[in-house]
Amino acid sequence: MKRFVIKEFLHIFRDIRSMVILFGMPIAQVLLFGFAITNEVKDVRISVIDQSNDQHSLALTQKLYASGYFIDGEDIPSVTLIEEGFRKGVTKMVVVIGPGFASKLATGEKPPVQLIADASDPNTASLITTYASGIISDYSRGLMPGKGLPVISAEPRMLYNPSLKSVYMFVPGIITILLMLVSAMMTSISIAREKELGTMEVLLVSPLKPVEIVAGKVMPYVVLSFINAVTILVLSYFVFDMPVNGSVLLLLAESVLFILLALSLGILISTISNSQQTAMMLSMFALMLPTILLSGFIFPIENMPDVLQWISLIMPPRWFIVIVKSIMLKGTGIAFFWKETLILVAMTVVFLAASVKKFNIRLA
Amino acid sequence: MQTSEYAIEAHGLVKKFGNFVANDHLTFDVKKGEIFGFLGANGAGKTTAMKILCGLLLPTSGKIKVAGFDVYTQTNLIKKHIGYMSQKFSLYEDLSIEENFRFYGGIYGLSRKQIAERTSTMLKKLDIEPLRKSLISSLPLGIRQKLAFSVAIIHSPGIVFLDEPTGGVDPITRRQFWEMIYEASEQGITVFVTTHYMDEAEYCNRVSIMVDGRIEALGTPGELKKKFDATDMNQVFLKLARKAG
Amino acid sequence: MRTIFYIVQKEFLQIFRNRMMLPIIFVIPVVQLLILSYAVTFEIKNIRLFIADSDNSVASRNLSSHLRSSPFYNIVDETPDPSVGTDLLQSGKIHQMLVIPRGFEKDLALANKAQVQIITDAINGSAAALMNSYTMSVVNDYNRAIIAEIAPDAGQPVAVTWSYWFNPELDYKTYMVPGILVLLVTIIGMFLSGMNVVREKETGTIEQINVTPIRKFEFIAGKLIPFWIIALFELAFGLILAKFVFNIPILGNVFLIFSVASVYLIAVMGIGLFISTITDTQQQSMFIAWFVLVIFILMSGLFTPVESMPQWARNLNLLNPIAYFIAIIRMIMLKGSVFQDIINNFLILSFYGLSMLLLSVWRYRKTT
Numbered sequence: 001m002k003r004f005v006i007k008e009f010l011h012i013f014r015d016i017r018s019m020v021i022l023f024g025m026p027i028a029q030v031l032l033f034g035f036a037i038t039n040e041v042k043d044v045r046i047s048v049i050d051q052s053n054d055q056h057s058l059a060l061t062q063k064l065y066a067s068g069y070f071i072d073g074e075d076i077p078s079v080t081l082i083e084e085g086f087r088k089g090v091t092k093m094v095v096v097i098g099p100g101f102a103s104k105l106a107t108g109e110k111p112p113v114q115l116i117a118d119a120s121d122p123n124t125a126s127l128i129t130t131y132a133s134g135i136i137s138d139y140s141r142g143l144m145p146g147k148g149l150p151v152i153s154a155e156p157r158m159l160y161n162p163s164l165k166s167v168y169m170f171v172p173g174i175i176t177i178l179l180m181l182v183s184a185m186m187t188s189i190s191i192a193r194e195k196e197l198g199t200m201e202v203l204l205v206s207p208l209k210p211v212e213i214v215a216g217k218v219m220p221y222v223v224l225s226f227i228n229a230v231t232i233l234v235l236s237y238f239v240f241d242m243p244v245n246g247s248v249l250l251l252l253a254e255s256v257l258f259i260l261l262a263l264s265l266g267i268l269i270s271t272i273s274n275s276q277q278t279a280m281m282l283s284m285f286a287l288m289l290p291t292i293l294l295s296g297f298i299f300p301i302e303n304m305p306d307v308l309q310w311i312s313l314i315m316p317p318r319w320f321i322v323i324v325k326s327i328m329l330k331g332t333g334i335a336f337f338w339k340e341t342l343i344l345v346a347m348t349v350v351f352l353a354a355s356v357k358k359f360n361i362r363l364a
Numbered sequence: 365m366q367t368s369e370y371a372i373e374a375h376g377l378v379k380k381f382g383n384f385v386a387n388d389h390l391t392f393d394v395k396k397g398e399i400f401g402f403l404g405a406n407g408a409g410k411t412t413a414m415k416i417l418c419g420l421l422l423p424t425s426g427k428i429k430v431a432g433f434d435v436y437t438q439t440n441l442i443k444k445h446i447g448y449m450s451q452k453f454s455l456y457e458d459l460s461i462e463e464n465f466r467f468y469g470g471i472y473g474l475s476r477k478q479i480a481e482r483t484s485t486m487l488k489k490l491d492i493e494p495l496r497k498s499l500i501s502s503l504p505l506g507i508r509q510k511l512a513f514s515v516a517i518i519h520s521p522g523i524v525f526l527d528e529p530t531g532g533v534d535p536i537t538r539r540q541f542w543e544m545i546y547e548a549s550e551q552g553i554t555v556f557v558t559t560h561y562m563d564e565a566e567y568c569n570r571v572s573i574m575v576d577g578r579i580e581a582l583g584t585p586g587e588l589k590k591k592f593d594a595t596d597m598n599q600v601f602l603k604l605a606r607k608a609g
Numbered sequence: 610m611r612t613i614f615y616i617v618q619k620e621f622l623q624i625f626r627n628r629m630m631l632p633i634i635f636v637i638p639v640v641q642l643l644i645l646s647y648a649v650t651f652e653i654k655n656i657r658l659f660i661a662d663s664d665n666s667v668a669s670r671n672l673s674s675h676l677r678s679s680p681f682y683n684i685v686d687e688t689p690d691p692s693v694g695t696d697l698l699q700s701g702k703i704h705q706m707l708v709i710p711r712g713f714e715k716d717l718a719l720a721n722k723a724q725v726q727i728i729t730d731a732i733n734g735s736a737a738a739l740m741n742s743y744t745m746s747v748v749n750d751y752n753r754a755i756i757a758e759i760a761p762d763a764g765q766p767v768a769v770t771w772s773y774w775f776n777p778e779l780d781y782k783t784y785m786v787p788g789i790l791v792l793l794v795t796i797i798g799m800f801l802s803g804m805n806v807v808r809e810k811e812t813g814t815i816e817q818i819n820v821t822p823i824r825k826f827e828f829i830a831g832k833l834i835p836f837w838i839i840a841l842f843e844l845a846f847g848l849i850l851a852k853f854v855f856n857i858p859i860l861g862n863v864f865l866i867f868s869v870a871s872v873y874l875i876a877v878m879g880i881g882l883f884i885s886t887i888t889d890t891q892q893q894s895m896f897i898a899w900f901v902l903v904i905f906i907l908m909s910g911l912f913t914p915v916e917s918m919p920q921w922a923r924n925l926n927l928l929n930p931i932a933y934f935i936a937i938i939r940m941i942m943l944k945g946s947v948f949q950d951i952i953n954n955f956l957i958l959s960f961y962g963l964s965m966l967l968l969s970v971w972r973y974r975k976t977t
Contacts, residue, residue, distance in 0.1 A: 017893060021896055021897060044914075082774075111768065113769050117773050119773035119777065120776055122779035122784055123781065136767055139767075140767040150755055150759070155727070162731065169732060186896075193891070276804070276808070276892065277808065278633065282633065284800065293645050299649050308648050326701065421976065421977055470611065473822075515817075
């Protein structure tokens with residue numbers, strides 16, 4: 001048994017190329033996501049069609065560009081050319097300031113300002129129109145003398161992530177994705193490979209028990225995944241100042257639980273697929289996309305239609321992401337997520353039982 | 365191929381992998397129409413030499429011509445004139461016999477008619493016509509090996525290279541296999557075959573015996589037995605191996 | 610050229626014979642498109658809100674009824690004690706808490722100035738920003754309602770109107786479905802081509818092909834065409850679904866979409882084939898393909914706006930074929946862009962595809 005595990009380790013570690021990717025990948029991804037990918041909206045290209053060209057309209061334009069949300073897009077000389085600008089994708093919003101802006105302001109005539117947004121990207125469109133109209137009303141209110149009307153000021157407080165960093169959201173997601181990939185995908189493929197090349201039969205006739213063979217095959221991946229998880233945590237701590245407010249030990253223990261879960265899923269996939277290619281496509285479509293999209297990693301689950309919310313209940317990553325976020329960002333203990341932990345344990349047991357059953361049938 | 369009486373001419377063939385010398389100055393000629401046995405223990409360097417001759421590997425040095433073409437510069441011309449049956453089984457297991465023949469015949473540029481004709485002839489010869497549409501994965505090893513050989517000569521090459529063609533098959537199938545080799549030889553195909561079954565050496569016109577990357581003996585089986593004072597090829601081989609050890 | 614035909618024929622036979630691959634290639638992507646298109650949404654419809662009303666006055670109750678009447682909120686509970694809400698936030702049961710302090714009504718009446726606090730779970734920064742701005746605007750609405758009671762004439766000095774072109778209802782699916790379609794087609798194309806050559810290496814059949822006089826480009830072309838056809842077919846099917854199930858408009862020319870897709874797929878599959886030629890096992894190849902793909906996808910602008918990435922990341926994106934294609938397909942489908950609008954990106958993609966093809970032909974070795 002020991003010799004077999006060592007052989008599996010050598011098999012994986014000798015493959016330098018895969019090693020580089022396996023360890024380089026988490027680093028590259030965390031850095032990339034941490035630095036490059038954000039949901040914030042800034043530097044959006046807009047164009048202003050100023051039909052007044054007076055002191056106030058120029059000042060308003062100035063204010064828009066000074067806000068940090070917008071940068072100067074291509075010049076659009078006339079309203080009739082807006083659609084062409086959108087089609088070319090050179091501008092995201094056109095602000096049309098109607099004629100006689102300053103004079104109408106002075107007479108209290110409420111001069112019109114039109115915001116025309118390219119809403120093919122609805123999210124950005126709604127955010128930038130909100131920002132722009134906020135800036136415009138700020139500016140116009142600044143011109144009006146105060147009248148002593150009642151004002152309710154709302155003071156926002158952002159808990160756990162005061163500067164709204166996207167890293168906080170991405171790190172738990174990336175840990176989950178990588179553990180899923182390395183554990184589930186890699187094991188399913190490596191077992192499918194033995195099946196495809198016919199070497200599995202050689203192992204099965206050896207005195208090793210099937211359980212031992214499978215354990216031996218997955219052992220290296222447990223170690224690899226664990227190293228990866230630690231790498232990501234260290235990186236996010238030192239590079240992105242991502243806190244670990246709760247217990248590090250608990251976090252690692254939960255990670256091991258999740259790794260085991262992913263491994264049992266991988267074994268299950270390998271028992272039902274007939275080739276590496278099938279195993280890979282199954283893992284890709286059955287694991288990766290749902291992990292990214294249905295786990296609450298990027299898109300909040302509560303906004304999804306009910307059916308999808310139910311489906312997300314059986315997505316292991318969903319529960320693990322809750323746990324990671326709770327420990328790292330909220331600093332809560334097991335009392336707050338014992339339910340999620342239990343769900344993960346139960347899923348592991350179910351997957352293992354299913355694959356053992358499949359495995360035995362195949363042998364019989 | 366037109367000018368020389370040799371199908372293969374190898375002069376000082378060397379192949380190194382890093383510091384390891386797999387082929388150490390091999391020099392030999394194979395006459396057209398000959399059955400040439402390339403013998404040696406596992407790991408003696410037979411497969412490496414064969415891959416070089418087939419244009420799958422580049423040699424480190426040496427002057428080598430196959431079918432009259434240079435292995436450094438004219439590999440694609442060589443490939444038009446040779447067939448190859450590798451040690452690893454090389455038919456598509458998820459395709460039927462017919463589909464495998466059609467595919468390999470097609471990429472050798474045979475016409476539809478030629479492919480259909482040869483498929484029928486081969487199936488008849490092997491007496492497996494009802495299996496025409498069976499997947500390769502459902503066939504026993506013996507039939508698969510014979511099919512792999514048939515595919516290797518589907519385009520009637522001048523030379524066919526066989527790498528351990530009878531590895532793992534039963535004695536009866538081995539016998540049948542050698543009958544196929546003789547038949548090919550009668551049609552004028554030069555046969556270059558590696559094996560580690562010494563009894564098979566007796567079936568060859570000439571053999572070379574490789575030990576640790578070098579050719580230690582070369583000649584007809586009769587000559588070699590006489591030279592080494594042995595009753596069969598197995599003894600010849602054991603004597604050579606002992607000398608090397 | 611006939612050689613290419615024989616390879617294509619063989620590949621199709623192998624694909625259609627694998628009973629497990631067929632549903633994976635043809636059914637799962639469709640299911641994914643149907644399911645995932647509903648999953649990817651930033652629209653906030655269900656903010657779980659807790660109201661801690663310590664004032665319990667007419668004014669504070671009016672404010673909370675404003676929130677109750679909004680369809681965006683699901684008021685989990687309302688008690689005077691904010692510490693209950695803090696616990697709920699901690700355990701993730703609510704997203705947001707509104708704290709109305711004692712004396713809210715009095716401050717409003719006497720000093721014309723009152724304060725409330727909006728506390729949001731901000732781990733998902735973008736959702737938090739949206740939820741926060743929703744609640745702020747409800748509070749502002751309420752504020753405006755009070756003002757209107759006191760001084761009906763007062764109001765905005767500027768009449769700001771807005772209009773949303775191409776997607777007036779701000780339907781997020783309209784934006785995402787074309788992108789997800791690209792994603793699925795890409796995954797199929799890249800992985801099938803990426804695993805294919807290396808699979809022949811693993812099973813040993815590649816040697817048998819390498820001893821034939823087949824030309825390198827014939828081999829690569831023969832390997833590419835089947836998956837190219839499958840991926841285009843899948844795109845066609847996906848577009849039909851998008852049009853008839855999701856009612857996504859296709860304003861532009863369908864043929865333009867397909868001509869861009871043809872070029873794009875060559876680039877993506879070229880990458881897959883190139884990976885295939887530099888690896889020895891399917892596992893390795895899959896691994897590299899996956900790595901490349903995840904980076905390409907997440908940087909492509911599919912989920913997050915490309916504009917907000919720093920300059921270096923945008924420069925990196927110049928090498929990202931997915932980013933080009935997602936941008937183009939959205940432009941053609943949603944805005945009806947024509948060839949002149951996308952010509953630059955189209956040329957870049959063509960150049961990309963050509964380079965990847967040449968690279969894999971060059972890297973594929975018949976003799977090592």
